[in-house]
Amino acid sequence: MKKIGIIGAGNMGSAIARALSSEKDWHVAVYDTDMSKLEGLGDCTIAKSLQELLQSEDLLLLAIKPQVLPSLYPLLRNLGSRQKKWISIAAGVSLETLTENLGTENVVRYMPNLAAQVRQSVTAVTPGAKASDSLKETSMAIAQLFGSAFLLPEDQIAAFTGISGSAIAYVFQFLHAIAMGGVSEGIPYPQALAIARDTCLSAVALQKQEDANPIALATKVCSAGGTTIEGMRSLAEGNFDATVMAAVSASSDKFRLLEKMAGQNRQ
Incomplete structure (x- = not known):
């Protein structure tokens, strides 16, 4: 059974959670400070705290607003972010910023679009230079579960935003x-x-x-x-x-x- 923890249950986070939880070989746990956003997430496990989520999952998806991240980084580091694998959909937050603040180079950026809600997103997948091969493969496979995925270098994400x-x-x-x-x-x-x-x-x-x-x-x-x-x-x-x-x-x-x-x- 493949496992992932999702931090944030907004439009994108919840759409990805639903897509993954509908697959028999995925176990999905989700955490959000707003409990009302966690309703209707199907077979997802609801984590009671960020600590609980990080203790139980090795692969984590950051699905929160970029302006919230700076205040969250210290807590994530204290909870062992360095030992985890990360996928981020935080718009405008570079791999360098993620690596510095999470303490690991095992990071991938996503740029999905709104059609993730109907599993038709067109998603840019951008692995960090030192991301593991297994994380690269897994991140592509996950993106393909809620639409199509395109492997792009980071300097093309801005252009991708414009056309997708x-x-x-x-x-x-x-x-x-x-x-x-x-x-x-x-x-x-x-x-x-x-x-x-x-x-x-x-x-x-x-x-x-x-x-x-x-x-x-x-x-x-x-x-x-x-x-x-x-x-x-x-x-x-x-x-x-x-x-x-x-x-x-x-x-x-x-x-x-x-x-x-x-x-x-x-x-």
Whole structure:
């Protein structure tokens, strides 16, 4: 039986806990200072204290807000963090900061997204330079239980945030915009949203199956003098590509700033 302890039961922590506890070969223990967050975690064991969790588990996942970590590090060190293996989903907290404050180089960073709630997260997995092979393998396997996983170096996490962690919100915005376009043309919003959603799903399914360049697929839809090319022209006039690329860069830049601030504030 594989075992993991999860510190923090917010949206991400609880989503990962549910995904792992649904697997027969995983035992999951969870601790959170807010007991109400621990309700509805299925087959998870609820730890009564942080000390209890660290005493019983060798592999631990930090799923708490980055601003809380500095005050928690001393307690974790006192409870033997140096002898543990760690996975962190604390945004903006570097491997260097984690290593210095946990007292071990056996550390991996995750950058998941909101779709972890439905086991469809796209997660960046970034092991420390001296993380054990077993931790690297285990961290990849865990991430694949709640979605897809991509092994990335730490200097690409900011970019990954722009195209996945934050970009899922851009997709929601795009979905809403298409649906509102349907409303302006006379289709009620609930039906327009359902149509837009299934259209997005069908487009992704086709691209994934054919593994084709998205522009090549878009060109296939555009008949000469037809309806689609008029819509594409409108997107071009509105600088659609440049706007989306700027949004990715803005999110990536903000991530770098937060990471820099977290490094300056480390204990």
